[in-house]
Amino acid sequence: MEHDLLGDKQVPADAYYGVQTARALENFKISGVPMNRYPEFVEAYAIVKLAAARANKQVGAMKADRLSGIEKAVEAVRAGKYHDQFLVDWYQGGAGTSANMNVNEVLANIGLEMMGHKKGEYKYLEPHDDLNMSQSTNDSYPTAIKVSILLRNGALIKELENLVAAFRAKGNQYLEIPKMGRTELQDAVPMTVGQEFHAFGAALEGEIQLLKESEKALYTVNMGATAIGSEINVPKGYPKACASELAKLTKKPIVAAHDMFAATWDQQGFIVYSSALKSLAIKLSKIASDLILLASGPRAGLNEINLPALQPGSSIMPGKVNPVIPELMNVIAFRVIGNDAGVAVAAHSGQLQLNAYEPLEVLSILESMNILTNGISTLNTKCVSGITVNEKVLARYIETTVGIVTALNPVIGYEKSTELANEAYRTGKGLLEIIREKKILTEAQIKDLLDPVKLSNLDKKKYKK
Known part of the structure; x- marks a missing residue:
């Protein structure tokens, strides 16, 4: 009792x-x-x-x-x-x-x-x-939220670093394999498969840096503020001593807030970190959607890459295999974006000297961190690391595309290049086929001017270190 x-x-x-x-x-x-x-x-x-x-x-x-x-x-x-x-x-x-x-x-x-x-x-x-x-829920609870995020952030970053390494390795594996780049889902200009995968890695490296920077918004705590920031019932020297002990225990540069009143209701740290999670989710979703598109088909789609087959894709269509892991990554991303909206609403709804809605913020952030960490690991081990490239398909696209006509602008001018492009679209012929028929360029000139790898401006030293 x-x-x-x-x-x-x-x-x-x-x-x-x-x-x-x-x-x-x-x-x-x-x-x-x-x-x-x-x-x-x-x-x-x-x-x-x-x-x-x-x-x-x-x-x-x-x-x-x-x-x-x-x-x-x-x-x-x-x-x-x-x-x-x-x-x-x-x-x-x-x-x-x-x-x-x-x-x-x-x-x-x-x-x-x-x-x-x-x-x-x-x-x-x-x-x-x-x-x-010397405490209140109003200082210990938000501080616990910050410490929990700090404890988990390293694991999230580590999985992200592993994924970056997987994309970089895949980029090096296919560094010199040419393909067509696309803008607005239309043929653009040549690039290499390696450049595409390295770009995925580079983009995610930016998210790693953002996670590291956003963590800094969590280093200031209001321990000692007690109920509203007036430090009622707090012995002299306690706030600084408590922050110092937290720094030792977490191995993070935690410090006591300068203005305890502001720190007790201010939600900036949670907003900043949740926004970083949303940014990461958006980036991962974009990459996942690209992988789905590049692997589409396989007979009636782009079919540029093969994703690992993990399970049957249909209960009615025999032989169908779906891109389940990139789809999973999108589901996770959508949830994280929704969680960030929850954090924003909770953060802006606080009144006067306290925000009573921090329980939603911590649940949203920790769930996002958890599913992102697990999702990134799954995307790496069950998808990216096993991707292969259909080089014959890519070569056929290069041979039949009209996109390389852009490289002819300095040679025959924009108007003549446009005429060639229109003829290719009208007749269904490849641009190279028309150039050869009309003897606009010699084979030596074609090799020199329209080599897709050369047009990609590939810098091998930039990637292979």
Whole structure:
């Protein structure tokens, strides 16, 4: 039996959570997705509590034995233990208060057992007085969100780097294979397959840089702001000490906010990082859609590349194989774009000294990070690494295309080149065929002026390092 301002309430004897978590479990039966679905958030919140406890000890507010109990509890949670006790639904009112109390209660009861006491013997380690010392949900919850993103960002970047390497390797493999480039889905001018794949890699490298830069918007925290930024109930020196402890624990340059009032309601960090995820999603979706188009057919489409065949593509059409992994990447991208819209709406809906809608922001961002990380890995290992090129198809396109006529502008002029192009379209003949028939160029000139690899302006040194 536990007690809070609403009265007495029974809590399961084997539970490590307490009365406020028990009430939240009854009040917020919404998504069925508990806090522990994203273990990095559980770990992040535990890190925040540890940093706060150590800072409180530094400024003389916390006793050594209680810090020891908290440290042991946090160590266990960071090792992956007790995660089944973090059960509050992600969809909750109260600006994250239920999540904060879930963490406070569980860590307190774990710590009590490790100190040789029974769960619920809060006179030795108390969820409010000790685990929430010098804190409010309004500073610990947004800080936990930031730490959870920082803990996960490296894994996302690593998978993205692996995908870039796969595209670069594929680019080198087919570096000198010519093909037609297209603009607005119409034949344009020649390029090489290698240039196309290297461009995919280069574009994603820009997203890696953006993720690294956007992370910096999360380094400033409002620990010590407590309720609204006035630092009520906070010992002198605590905010700086807590930020310093967080920096040590995360190995990130975390600092205390200069203006705690602004930092308590400001959502810039979440908006910036979510926007970076959206940018990445859009880039991945564009690339995935290109792969789908390039592999279309195979007999009645572009058929320039082959994607690995992973599963039958139809319950009615024998032999059909679909581009399921690029399609999956698009589904993921669409979800991330939607999540970013949710972050934007939640961020702009805060009122006065607090934003109560941060639970939606953290859920949206962590889900986006999770599905992007897994999706990028899948795109790499089950699609990009196994792509092959249909060189005969590409050669036929080069031979029959009208697009290389652009290279003749400096030689015979734009008007004459246009006439050749129109004749090719009208007769269905290839441009090279017409040039040979009309003896406009010699074979030596054709080889010199219309060599598709030469027209692609390929710089081998640029790619093969």
